[in-house]
Amino acid sequence: MNSDPHAKPPTPTGGVADLATADPREHIEPGEAQRPMTMSYVLFLCAFFAWGGYYTQRYSADYGALSYDENAGIGSGKVVAAKPVDPYVLGKRLFENVCAKCHQPDGLGLPGQYPPLVGSEWAQAAGPARMIRIALDGLQGPVTVKGLAFNNNMTPHRDALNDQQIAAILTYVRTQKEWGHKASPVAPEEVAAIRAKTKDRAALGSWTAAELLALPEHEPKP
Amino acid sequence: MSATSPSILRALSPADSGDEVQQRALLAEIDASCRGTLMLFFGASVVWLLIGTAFALITSWKMHSPNFLADISWLAFGRVRPAHLNAVVLGFASEAAIGVTLWLMCRLGRVPLMHAWMVNIAGVFWNVGLAIGIGGILAGDSTGIEWLEIPGYASPLLFVTYALIAIWGIIAFRFRREKHLYVSQWYLLGALFWFPWLYSAAQILLIMEPVRGVVQAAVNWWFGHNVLGLWFTPIGIAAIYYFIPKVLGVPVYKYSLSVIGFWSLALFYNWNGMHHLVGGPLPAWLITVSIVASVMMTIPVITVGLNHHFTMWGHFHKLKDSPVLRFMVFGGMSYTVTSLHGILLALRSVSEVTHFTHSTIAHAHQGLYAFFVMVMFGAIYYIVPRIVQVEWPSARLIRIHFWATAIGIMLYIVPLTIGGTLQGFAMINPDVPFLDLNKYSVVTMTVPYLKMRSFSGFVILVGHLAFATSFVWIVARWIKAARRPQPAQIASHA
């Protein structure tokens, strides 16, 4: 059995303790008289309060109602250039989060509901002109993909995705390695050009397969 | 039989209560006066514990097999989860908390439970209000605000209860016969004062007259976090501060530390509600203030932790002999671990990963279950034999209960924390797809951890069933003993 449960630190009998109780008018530090608060503990407290004040002042973006970025005032000033992301990687991310919802992560779509992209002649067309239009303003009515008939509505992504994103997605789909796609990648400028050219298309509704097949695969240079 | 308690009017006017120090009531007399009320609260809390555990198992099972009970609209996941939360938080935890608070206030004030009628009415209101509220949630009337899902037609009943109990607390405090205010009583007074303010402010500002826009989220999480911080934590710590010294028969290590512990907890815990919204649509200063308050919580946590640990110093071998001590020490240590883990979660760089993931859920259960519920179990194991004067029928059931819940909650916390953190890393890496059946994706990688959680749920269920059997058994013996009038079996433990 170990020794007495726990040795109570010796309380100062004479000296300071008696003095304190003797003369209440004299201002006494709380707790100091009986048992000296260990200095390390006091430093522990002060360290925290100091850090707290510093952190609050530094990361509160001077308490603005509309300042959400805690590093607003403090940034090193130079705008760190966003490192360019490889379109294939960006396209893969966006495909998985946006397009995969209907065309499925494996790109095979749902029979009778959502057309497949793997080995689809639309996705492997020489020029991206039709795909860009589909991505921008959607597709409606009957369409045959790999000989299978579909009749569903593809929703427009004109204001959901910007040019760089659409270009990245189309580049990814057209050059998907596992699917063995070897079509040409798409540049954001091409998407921008077609977006400008078809800016009133949104009001007319989505493309139909017939309209698209009538258009050339490569967008004629203006 | 409750001691002749002064009438309400006289109770409130201290002037004529006379200054003779009424003789401090005997412990046995105090325990006897608490019997009816406490058995109402503890009995109801055991019922809510089983209901809450059932909801928990349904919720957990639905998490990894969504087709389970999918076509019953009132058991939809989105309704069973808030029902579980309210059944356990307002049902078991709060009722047990009130039972323990009543008993502690009487014991520490050395005064029998006066005006028991007031607290009994509060208990009835509570259970009726909660039953209606949870029924409302399952029927689809949830208010849609986390931690405040009880619909508007049931929450006033709950508020009446808190108000009655707070008033009772003040009266009991006013007429205590013990000059010294033990540390537990500061915490209890704090809890009894804080919670009605929190609940009424949140009800008014969120449900009756909703404030505009994201201020609702600020009020919601000021309330949400403080339910744990200013209601459960103070009562849990009050219980630990009372039961560990009481069971060991050893006074608290350094009482002056508890002064700092209490006031730093009161000040900092209040302020760290917004760490639930790190990165959210709130001005930076609001979130920064809460993060600072969360980190400053290290002071009370370390202080209280040390205080309890050194009180236990040299007595750890007694854990073998005392069930109450096991629950209390398990709860105390869980409190320290939870709080330090919580402080980490509040930091911006950590929150970027763990926010919105299952590790938040693991932390919530570690705080609520591993700390507070275990402490309440320990308190109930200490209080009930003393108030009904009947010993717990089976020590085996108590051991089953302790080991099942202790291991169960560990099986809950550890896998879910790991799983949640991995989920967090997967979620902030855009190259990991969110959902892809045949690739490493965020959703598919969390499923095995959710299955482990379901398993731990069943282990905890075993513990709860053992506890419920013990409780029913002791009530049966109490009724039998009450019918056979004979001298009380045991005065108090040798």
Next chain:
Amino acid sequence: MLFVSSVIVLPVAALWALRWAVRHGEFKNLDKTALSIFDDEEPVGRMTDRFPDAPRNSKPSRS
């Protein structure tokens, strides 16, 4: 208005309370309070909880 005035009033009240507490010896002989939960019925040094099946005043029992 309420906000600004309270930002002044609250800390002042807190400091006054602290000063009053120190003046009235609230922090003096704290350790006596630690003993307030013990009395002749349940004195210091006596364990007050054990497993129900443990013999009344036994030494260690089954874990």
Next chain:
Amino acid sequence: MNYGPIIFLGIFLTIASSWLGLVLAPQIQFGRQQEIKIEETGEVYPPVRPGLAQQGMEIYKANGCIYCHTQQVRTEGYGADIARNWGQRRTVTRDYLHDKPVMLGTMRTGPDLTNIGVRQTSVLWHLQHLYDPQITSKGSIMPPFRFLFEKRKAGDKPSPDALALPKEFAPEAGFEIVPKQEAKVLVQYLLSLKANAPLPEAK
């Protein structure tokens, strides 16, 4: 400390301070924030939610969608919210002025829905996904909300809003699945969730 009133004063001061700091201060600072006019489009932002979408919000709230879906987009570079195209910009207080209750949510078991009305605008997809998430998202742990749909005998011609389902999910011959009003308004609510208007403070 043995003197009750002082402890009560301390307890009162602590919660009064947090109530002022975390409840009153935000209310004063951005509690009365107004809508603003967007220069590019000239509309007032945030728009008032159309009636059907408002009813849909009640369904969203009643079925506890907030326990798995969030409605907040974190800033670029802090988490992958924008990289995953869950939003085109971070969300700010102005985005939620008309939400009663504001349902920011705390768990992302499912994706964030702040901008779902922009990235997934197909009503048919939403209805199929709500009927049984395994149709469109295999492996999803989202429960099917079949109780928001009605299975009834099909007349000789399928009714206009019968739900087109793949073979393995379609009802047996002679029956059709029709979305109840709750399902339709819920989809209208999801389509009303848009947070892509350019706001000066949300750069």
